[in-house]
Amino acid sequence: MDLSGRFGARSGDGVPFREAAALESLHIGGGEEFRQMVPPENAGGFTALLELPPTQAVELLHSSSSSASQATTLHSLGTLSFPSNPLLMERASRFSVIATDNQQNGNVSGETTTTSSVPSNEHIKTEPAETETCDQAAVEKQSNRCGKRKELDKKVKSSTKKKNKSSEENEKLPYVHVRARRGQATDSHSLAERARREKINARMKLLQELVPGCDKIQGTALVLDEIINHVQSLQRQVEMLSMRLASVNPRIDFNLDTILASENGSLMDGSFNGATMQLAWPLQVMETEQSYHHRQLQQPPSQQWPFDGLNQPVWGREENQDHGNDHNNLMVGSTSLHPNQVKMEL
Amino acid sequence: MASAYNPIYTDVPEKDVFALHFLQTLSNLRTQNSFSSPDNKTSDRVKKIKKAAYVSMARAAGGANRLWSRSLLHQAAKRNNKNVRFLRRKRRVTWLMRRRSNRGDPIEDVAAERLRNLVPGGGGMETSKLMEETAHYIKCLSMQVKVMQCLVDGLSPK
Numbered sequence: 001m002d003l004s005g006r007f008g009a010r011s012g013d014g015v016p017f018r019e020a021a022a023l024e025s026l027h028i029g030g031g032e033e034f035r036q037m038v039p040p041e042n043a044g045g046f047t048a049l050l051e052l053p054p055t056q057a058v059e060l061l062h063s064s065s066s067s068a069s070q071a072t073t074l075h076s077l078g079t080l081s082f083p084s085n086p087l088l089m090e091r092a093s094r095f096s097v098i099a100t101d102n103q104q105n106g107n108v109s110g111e112t113t114t115t116s117s118v119p120s121n122e123h124i125k126t127e128p129a130e131t132e133t134c135d136q137a138a139v140e141k142q143s144n145r146c147g148k149r150k151e152l153d154k155k156v157k158s159s160t161k162k163k164n165k166s167s168e169e170n171e172k173l174p175y176v177h178v179r180a181r182r183g184q185a186t187d188s189h190s191l192a193e194r195a196r197r198e199k200i201n202a203r204m205k206l207l208q209e210l211v212p213g214c215d216k217i218q219g220t221a222l223v224l225d226e227i228i229n230h231v232q233s234l235q236r237q238v239e240m241l242s243m244r245l246a247s248v249n250p251r252i253d254f255n256l257d258t259i260l261a262s263e264n265g266s267l268m269d270g271s272f273n274g275a276t277m278q279l280a281w282p283l284q285v286m287e288t289e290q291s292y293h294h295r296q297l298q299q300p301p302s303q304q305w306p307f308d309g310l311n312q313p314v315w316g317r318e319e320n321q322d323h324g325n326d327h328n329n330l331m332v333g334s335t336s337l338h339p340n341q342v343k344m345e346l
Numbered sequence: 347m348a349s350a351y352n353p354i355y356t357d358v359p360e361k362d363v364f365a366l367h368f369l370q371t372l373s374n375l376r377t378q379n380s381f382s383s384p385d386n387k388t389s390d391r392v393k394k395i396k397k398a399a400y401v402s403m404a405r406a407a408g409g410a411n412r413l414w415s416r417s418l419l420h421q422a423a424k425r426n427n428k429n430v431r432f433l434r435r436k437r438r439v440t441w442l443m444r445r446r447s448n449r450g451d452p453i454e455d456v457a458a459e460r461l462r463n464l465v466p467g468g469g470g471m472e473t474s475k476l477m478e479e480t481a482h483y484i485k486c487l488s489m490q491v492k493v494m495q496c497l498v499d500g501l502s503p504k
Binding site for chain 2: 044196199200201203204206210211220221224225227228230231232234235237238239241242243244245246248
């Protein structure tokens with residue numbers, strides 16, 4: 001505040017030394033901090049930017065005492081700092097690309113898309129930031145420097161962490177490492193909010209892949225509606241199929257005794273021919289059942305149930321012991337069937 | 347697809363696992379006397395089969411590892427008046443669940459509410475966790491539908 005007062009009085013006084021003193025204090029105080037900051041920081045393009053203000057402050061020291069010239073020098077500061085932006089973007093992109101090298105392959109594509117978007121973000125956001133610093137006084141500039149330093153801190157911290165992962169992968173870790181983008185707010189609330197939003201967007205993409213026909217739709221609301229419709233339709237399908245199963249079931253004789261006691265002819269014709277099915281089971285099962293079927297052609301059909309003992313090495317499932325006494329069992333049926341068909345009895 | 351590294355874990359077992367569980371449940375159902383008697387009302391049987399389908403799906407999908415399956419099994423067990431206890435794997439999830447931060451957009455809040463009503467066990471979840479569960483639920487549901495379709499196709503008369 002007193003700094004601004006000094007600057008305001010400068011035009012009236014026309015005394016360069018007071019301004020020089022103020023600016024020097026500003027410069028030294030700022031410069032030292034920044035020089036301490038600069039060596040540990042290897043990450044973003046802030047070095048380019050940070051080196052500039054001290055030099056500009058020195059230039060201001062030598063400038064004439066008119067406020068007009070100050071305005072022009074500040075403005076030139078703004079224009080001078082523009083060329084650093086490409087350098088900044090390049091460094092930032094390099095940094096994030098280096099970060100992605102430590103990641104798995106699956107996430108590289110995600111990271112590269114973010115890096116491609118980040119430079120554009122930074123480009124758009126640095127310009128208003130720069131014009132902002134131009135228009136305001138040096139006090140504002142100093143507070144901006146502090147703000148940028150906070151961002152810088154966050155960047156440094158995220159870069160020095162061993163896990164340079166994107167926020168998508170951070171759910172496995174106890175802490176969420178979020179990289180603060182340049183020009184965005186850096187208080188913890190907005191950071192957390194941004195992390196949460198990114199998580200939700202990642203999962204939304206996953207859901208979009210699951211539900212057919214959702215990639216074409218733009219906008220989260222419609223996509224969510226589509227997802228909800230899909231879930232509802234699936235549940236309705238389950239209900240419909242269970243109704244059909246319930247209607248189909250009593251038709252078939254379930255009684256184990258009748259199955260065991262009956263001979264081939266009567267029972268087979270009664271229930272099996274009606275119950276032939278062609279299952280879409282995996283192919284290996286079909287083939288093994290073919291071999292089963294051939295074996296059964298030679299054996300008398302009354303030995304069906306000991307056949308279940310043979311069933312085990314084919315299916316490779318331990319639950320067949322339960323199924324041996326059960327009504328619903330996948331069995332190879334009568335001899336009149338086509339060998340590719342699997343018969344089922346319930 | 348299975349080999350790609352996905353931090354959001356939504357793998358689902360193969361179709362035969364689902365088929366196995368469903369058939370086991372159906373067979374258990376059939377050994378009950380009330381089921382196969384011809385004077386049974388169809389609606390009861392339908393409800394029982396539907397419940398059997400959901401329970402078997404929950405078991406096949408990973409038992410107590412998933413939130414939705416856990417709550418499904420809880421509901422089913424409550425109806426049978428059985429006391430089912432599940433072992434809590436990660437205790438520190440609970441504070442996240444309590445602090446359901448729903449400060450999102452009103453658009454996604456409305457849809458999230460509807461999703462919560464649909465997906466079992468969705469009441470106490472954050473939005474991001476809810477969407478994970480929904481993805482897994484959708485996969486399991488579609489698998490179960492395929493199994494049941496095969497069954498019905500095989501049993502229905504030509």
